[in-house]
Amino acid sequence: MHNNKELKIWNKPIDLVVKVHAATEKEFKQFLGIAKNTSDGLQTQLIISNPFNLRAQKTLEPLSAENKEIQKMNYKLQFTIT
Numbered sequence: 001m002h003n004n005k006e007l008k009i010w011n012k013p014i015d016l017v018v019k020v021h022a023a024t025e026k027e028f029k030q031f032l033g034i035a036k037n038t039s040d041g042l043q044t045q046l047i048i049s050n051p052f053n054l055r056a057q058k059t060l061e062p063l064s065a066e067n068k069e070i071q072k073m074n075y076k077l078q079f080t081i082t
Helices: 007-051 056-081
Strands: none
Touching: 007 056
């Protein structure tokens, strides 16, 4: 009976996954930063639209709350990744 850990066909894919993860880790952090900036921009637009009565407050509040929840999730994910 073969030991899987000794098989090349078992080890090569694992090595590839490790290499891909290492190569994309910095890009993923950058993506999260871009997502944060986009979310901050959206929050600003929601705040700006309120004084101009572009949308009813009852419409804006749930959108703002949902955006804030996404911002918190993004923040936690950014600092979970080392």
